[in-house]
Amino acid sequence: MANTALITGGAGALGFSTINVFLDAGWHVVAPVRPGRAGDVPADCFPVEADLTSAADTAAAVAAATDDPASPLTAVVNLVGGFASGGLIADTPVEDFEAMLSMNLRPTYLLTAAALPYLIGAGGGSVVCVSSRAALSPFPGAAGYVTAKAAVLAFAAAVDVEYRKRGVRCNTVLPSVIDTPTNRAAMPDADHDRWVSPAAIAETILFLASKASAPVSGAQIPVYGQA
Numbered sequence: 250m251a252n253t254a255l256i257t258g259g260a261g262a263l264g265f266s267t268i269n270v271f272l273d274a275g276w277h278v279v280a281p282v283r284p285g286r287a288g289d290v291p292a293d294c295f296p297v298e299a300d301l302t303s304a305a306d307t308a309a310a311v312a313a314a315t316d317d318p319a320s321p322l323t324a325v326v327n328l329v330g331g332f333a334s335g336g337l338i339a340d341t342p343v344e345d346f347e348a349m350l351s352m353n354l355r356p357t358y359l360l361t362a363a364a365l366p367y368l369i370g371a372g373g374g375s376v377v378c379v380s381s382r383a384a385l386s387p388f389p390g391a392a393g394y395v396t397a398k399a400a401v402l403a404f405a406a407a408v409d410v411e412y413r414k415r416g417v418r419c420n421t422v423l424p425s426v427i428d429t430p431t432n433r434a435a436m437p438d439a440d441h442d443r444w445v446s447p448a449a450i451a452e453t454i455l456f457l458a459s460k461a462s463a464p465v466s467g468a469q470i471p472v473y474g475q476a
Contacts, residue, residue: 250319251277254458255311255364257301257356258328260289262429263379266447267326268294270455276324279314281307281360301329301356304363311363321371324458325364327357327378330397338392349393354400361408365417373416375458378405382425382473402469409467418466420457424450425473445474 254271258264259280268291271278278294287296297313299306315322330353335341361376368374383391384398401421408419426432428444450472456462457470 250317251275252323253277253279253314253317253320254324254326255279255281255314255322255360256294256326256328257281257360258330259291259294259296260286261328262431263424263427263447263450264328265289265291267328267451267454270448270451271324271458274455274459277320279310281310281329301360302351304359307356307359308363311360311367314364315367322364322367323371323374325361325368325374325376326454326458327360327376327401329356330379332391332394334390335393336390341392346393346396349397350400353394353397354404357401358404361404361419365408365412368417369412369415374418375462376405376408376417376419377454377457378402378419378421380405380421380423380469382423382471384423405469406467413466418457418462420462420465420468420470422450422453422457422470422472425471425476428474443475445472445476449474 254276256268259268260282268278272293280290280294281297281299284298290296297310299310301307378401380401381398383395387395405419405421426444428446453472
């Protein structure tokens, strides 16, 4: 039986590509999605409706990914998140700032924390998180997003230092602007050919989840394309 990968954000452009790359590589994929979005993920994966800001829903999604001992959970891919632009810091309500943390950091924390005992029980595995180049090179009007993505980097480093010796690796990819229909609509005059494609990021994530990257943990991988 194939090993299981638990991949969030599957209804988005990056998540959809990542699920397909894993399926093509022979993985069994469980994809938590928001209620009503089960039809928006690739047909050959197993969708589970869940609100990943809810600890109970997240635990249920992990349970669905670990109910078959013949297909152990060995990869967790944290893609769910979002972006909202705003004003400068003094003009941004703290509620908007905290909303970015809830959207980008909380699901990564909850899912990873719930999955870690199963990864250890399977003899080890890989956690892949998604941050952003903005965490290293901030831009104005996005303090909440920048802070949340920097926090993802710090969280992944904590997972690495706490669990590497127990067989669980944790790495992070940092995309620049991803070439998605949403981003093209928001920036129609940009040079889209310089952006990084979801498929290219997905291949990097697959490598980090696979045994081919067994010596790699605690890495922060830039996936910038030419941007």
